[in-house]
Amino acid sequence: MKLARLTALAAAIVVSISQANAEPIRIGEINSYTRLPAFTEPYKKGWEMALEEINAKGGVDGRQLEVISRDDAGKPGNAVKIAEELVKRENVALLAGTFFSHIGLAVSDYAKQNKVLFVASEPLSDAIVWSKGNDYTFRLRPSTYMQAAMLAAEAAKTDAVKWATVAPNYAYGKDAVAAFKQVLTKLKPSVEFVDEQWPALFKIDAGVTVRALEAAKPEGIYNVTFGPDLGALVREGSVRGLFDGRTVVSLLTGEPEYLEPLKDEAPKGWIVTGYPWYAIDTPEHNAFKAAYEKRWGETLKMGSLVGYNTLLSIAALLEKSGSTDTDKMVAAMKGLEVSTPQGKIVYRAADHQATMGSWVGRTDVADGKGVMTGWKYVDGADVLPSAEEARAMRPAN
Amino acid sequence: MGFYVAQFLTGLASASSLFLVAAGLSIIFGVTRIVNFAHGSLFMLGAFIAYSISQKLGFWLAVPLAALSVGAIGWAMERTVLSRLYAAPELFQLVATFGLVLIIQDAALWIWGPTDLLGPRAPGLTGVVRILGQPVPEYDLFLIAVGLMVLGGIWWMFTRTRFGILVRAATEDREMLQALGVRPARLFQVTFFIGAALAGLGGALEMPRQPASLLMDLNIIAEAFVVVVIGGMGSVVGAFLAALLIAQLNAFGILILPEITLVAAFAAMAVVLIIRPYGLLGKPATTQPHAVEIQPPQTLAGYGRIAAIALVAVLVVLPLVADSFVVVLTGDIMIFALFAAGLHFMMGTGGLISFGHAAFFGLGAYAAAIFVRDTGAGMEIALILAPAAAAVGAAIVGWFAIRLSGVYLAMLTLAAAQILWSAGVQWQDVTGGDDGILGIWPAQWASGTTAYYYLTLALASTGIAALMMAAGGRFGHLLRAGRDAPARAQALGIDIDRRRWAAIVISGTAAGLAGGLFAFSKGSVFPDVLAIPNSVDALVMVLLGGLHAPAGPILGASVFALLEDSLSRLSYWRALLGAAVVGIALFAPGGIAGTISAWLTGRRKETA
Incomplete structure (x- = not known):
């Protein structure tokens, strides 16, 4: 054990000496670490692991990456x-x-005003890439619309005709209900x-x-609440x-952040979007899972994957642009392909949204834990509007 | 019919759980006059501790043990921190409880981790009872019974025991009780223990209803205050009625208007306060202050004038010597200092407390942002409109508020802020909802860090100087007369209400200007400018700086903003910030500026 540590230390020193003359590329990272630690801590562990892996392989073009992370x-x-x-004091590239x-x-508005590249990793709002999109902002995680559309497609296959919705009273809830209604009404x-x-x-x-909700006697219920509200x-x-004999469709509920706290009381048979990390069996994901569990001694969360993919995206971007010039990086982001544990994702040139998808399945309880069963991976590209439609939703600038 | 009965019972169960939290808060306020911001944190601790105990000992032992543990924590809080602050100026203890909120948040994160913890259901009470054919959970009925038992128990204690009689006496007239030889120290300790234990009980009993989460503290505290104020501060029966009112309003309100959830409680409070200025069962303070305490006027003298000139000189040369982030940070601090100075004018000179000053800051920010978005016109007019809109808002709120006093007035401003906040969230066509208004950047000539810094410096320093002059001038003297000796002032023919109203408008105007400056410095406006944390920040800055010192808001804003900026780079920084705030409170109970000025005056006397 000690020997291994010493070797690692020695290796680290050798690597750092050999690269001492190459300045690291600095990345500025901002998140709500104290406001919502349940979601942002796994996210941080995800990108920290990606950072270590990238730097261990020698960084990008011989330059190490350095992340300066702050709590908002x-x-x-x-x-x-x-x-x-x-941007001004730490001279971050993006x-x-x-x-x-x-x-x-x-x-994103700061990025637009100051002409800095911004990779929005976790926010779900559709406005970030559509109605309030700008040249300098790109978004990774599947948006509210994308996830709601995935669920609406499944909801349309059920017999339920009369629906009731329950969603938190703020923008995310409103957007999620509007998108679900729009897509479901179109399909059925x-x-x-x-x-x-x-x-x-x-x-x-x-x-x-x-x-x-009960008083309205719906056949189907669409839930957007999460966190403590969901419990x-x-x-x-x-x-x-309430849920007996009804179809329940629920946004994000299959993500471990929300499903795990419910333990054996996790609902059964709900149609959800989520992240069945325990059952995904691809070589890329297995490697990711093993590395994460080894590094942190805990299991994966949705945030872990998002954080990991964020830094992979940035590394891929820097490889492609070969420069930290903002215009060159923005150009490189358009159509950027990134190999992630969930397969290849693309940052669409039309609306700057990544095609990172989500898993859709039904909830169940196994070994006293909530799990997703019968799931499939839905590629983000399959639920996004066409490039023309997306471009039309963005302000002209 | 059955449906409505069952809905009523469900509302009653929610009322019970709300009552348990509010009852403790009400008792603590009644006896100690402490506005305990940390009461929500005690509620949260109750839920977490009950979860941990229930894993070993099961649900039924966990509930009482958690309540007792939280009672002990409350007792310790009183002993170590609050008991040292009873002599401090009114409301100053609030700063210390704010620090405790931050410490407890990080402690809970450290102990229990970030994940929500769903506790066990209550064994034996997991089923439902059919009432008129409708399923009503057994646990709901149990909660209703507990609520009634606690109400009965407190009533019995207050009317039948010596301790209760002392508590009531302390609530009515603390000075008289002390004069009669009752030592308040022990009374306060027991009160804190009971109040905290009730909060802990409330949290523990939530176990079967919702997971223990780190968001519980701030989520419950505003509502608990609302309940206490609607009921009448210090009245436990009033708190029960108020909890009932709010829970039923919510239970039946959402059947008609599901979006009502954001404002129901605050709108109800505003209505109640306008009709009954002391809440449902509260009594007006029957006793005037026994001795009229005349505070000296707040003017900058000697050291102060020199310091002010030196400060402005330093701020003028700062962009020439410092890096651009220091300039940005200083700009932010000046905006907060102006915001705090406005609040300080109203609270310090006017004796009018505001818990909802974000209302005026936010009105300014939104007025500027909406104007720029809709007309495409420039920043110059927007920066005139921002204070103007806030002044109009303050005039309307002030019209209702001046009939109230003390914490009731403060809570009406909070209600106004919450109603505006929910408009910010829900009136999407105008405010953009949670997605806010983007692209509010300064005009060409003022864009760029340095240019905007000088604009901020010019407007903020003018604003603060004007407030200081108003406080030190004739208007300030009349306002102070109304604050310290209302009866005498009235006898002299001073129209106090008019002065108070004007003070609120002036204060709101300053906040509005600060809000407008803030909008252009950040480029966007979101409902959080109207939200409770923004009001609390301003309040903490004012109290931390010192309520009765002219330099208070400047020092308070600087210290608070610099602490937050520097500490937030560390992990568990909230606990450090909380500890710093508590530390300042303990060592400088007159506020930072107040303590410095007392120290300087003391030295001058020694040398004289």
Whole structure:
């Protein structure tokens, strides 16, 4: 053990000496680490591991990568201030990160104003790449629209005609319900939406919400709540039999961040988007899973994959552009292909959205844990609007 | 029919859990006059501790043990921190409880990790009872019973035990009780223990209803305050009625208007306060302050004037010597200093507390942003509109607020801020909702870090100087008269209400200008400028700086912003920031500026 550490240390020293004359490429990273640690900690572990792997292989073009990571405490004003510091004082080549949509938007607008490349890793808002998209911002994670469209396609295959929706009362919830309604109505014009509930984010009064849904007598329920709201909704809904005999479609619920805390009370038979990391069996993913468990001693979360893919994307970008000049990097981002543990993804030139997909399946309980079964991987490219449609949604600039 | 009965019972269960938290808060405020921001943190600790105990000892032992543990934590909080601050100016303890919130947040993250923890259901109460054919969970009925038992228990304690009678006496008239020889120290300790234990019980009993999560503390605290204020501060029965009102409003409100969830409680509070200025069962403070405490006027004298001139000189040359990020950070601090100075004017000179000052900051920011977006016109007019819009908002809020006093007034401003915040979130056509308004950058001549810095410096320093002059001038004197001796001031023919109203408008105007400057410095506006944390930051800056010192808001804003900026580079930085805030509170109970000025005055006296 000691010997291994010493060897590693020696290797690290040799590597760093041999590259001492090449300045590292600095990447500025901003995220809501203290506001929502449940999601951002695994994300951080993901990109840290990717960073170590990339640098161990010698970095990009002989230059090491260095990430300067900062906490925005969940405030967009802070995030912009940090962006200023990273760009002006730390001389980072590009910005990356953010979880909350409004913080992602604030940083994307800063990027546009100051002509800095921004790789938005986690925010889900459609506006980031569409209605408020700009030349300098690219987004990795499948958007609200993409995930809702995946679920609507599955919902259209069920018998349910009368639907009720329950979503947190803020932009993400509103967008997710609107996208689901739009796609489902297009696929199956006979559907009818009989009720919608808008509990305040992370403050759901689950008992009364469940009863209001029950009163509408829907055949299908579309859920967008997550985190502690989801736990409360599942408990109050199960005890009152809300989900019995109904089709339930639920956004993000299959992601380990949300499914694992429910343990053996995880709902059964819900159609969800998520991340069945335990069952994906491809060589790339198996290697990723093994490396992550070895490095951190814990299992994968959705955030781990997003964080890992973020840094892989940046490394691929730097390989391709061969320069840290912003215009060259922006050009390289368009159509950039990245090999990730989930296969190849492409950053579309038309709307700057990556084609990172998601897994769609049904929830079940196995060995006292919530899992996804009967899942399939839906490529993001299959649910995104065409390049022309996407371009039309973006402001002209 | 059955449906409505069941909906009512479900609402009643929610009311019970809300009541448990609010009752403790109300008792603590009634006796100690401490606005305990950390009460939500105690609730959260209750849930986490109950989870941990339940893993070993099961649900039924976990609940009482968690309540007792949290009671002990509350007791320790009182002993180590708050008991040292009873002599500090009104509300100053709030700063310390704010620091404790930050410390407890990071401690919980460190101990229990970031993942939500779903505790066990209550064994024996996992099923449902059919009432008029509708399923009602047994646990809901149990919660209702616990709520009623706690209400009964507190009532019994207050009316039948010596301790309860002392508590009531302390609530009515603390000075008199002390004069009669009752030592308040022990009374306060027991009160804190009971109040905290009730919060812990509330948190523990949430185990079967929702997972323990790190968001519980801030999610419950605003609502708990609302309940306490609607009920009447210090009135436990009032808190029960208020919890009932809010829970039922939510239970039936969402059947008609599902989007009501964001504002129901705050709108109800605004209505109640306008009709009943002391809440449902609260009583107006029957006793005037026993001795009129006349605070000296707030003017810059001697050292202060020299310091102010030196400060402006340093700020003028700063961009020539410092790197551009220092300039950006200093610009931010000046904006916050202006925001805090406005609040300080209202609170320090006017004695009018605001818990919702973000309302005016946000109005300014949104007015500027909406104007630029919709007209495409320039920053110059937007920066006039920002304070103007905030002034109008402040005039409207102030019109209702001046009839109230103390914490009730503060809570009405909070209600106003929350109603505006929910408009910011829900009125998407105008405000852009959560996605906000982007692309609000300064005009060409003011763009660039240095140019915008000088614009900020010019406007902020003018604003702060104007506020200082108003506080030191005739208007400030009349305002202070109304604050320290309202009866005498009225007898002299001073229209206090008009002055107070004007003070709120002036204060709001300064906040609006700060908001407008903030919008152009960040390039975008989101509802968070209207949200509670923004109000709390301003409040902490003012109190930390010192309520009765003219340099207070400048020092408070600088220290707070610099601490946050430097500490947030470290892990577990919130605990460090919290510890720093608590430390300052303990060592400088007059605020930073107040303590410095007391020290300087003391030295001058010694040398004289």
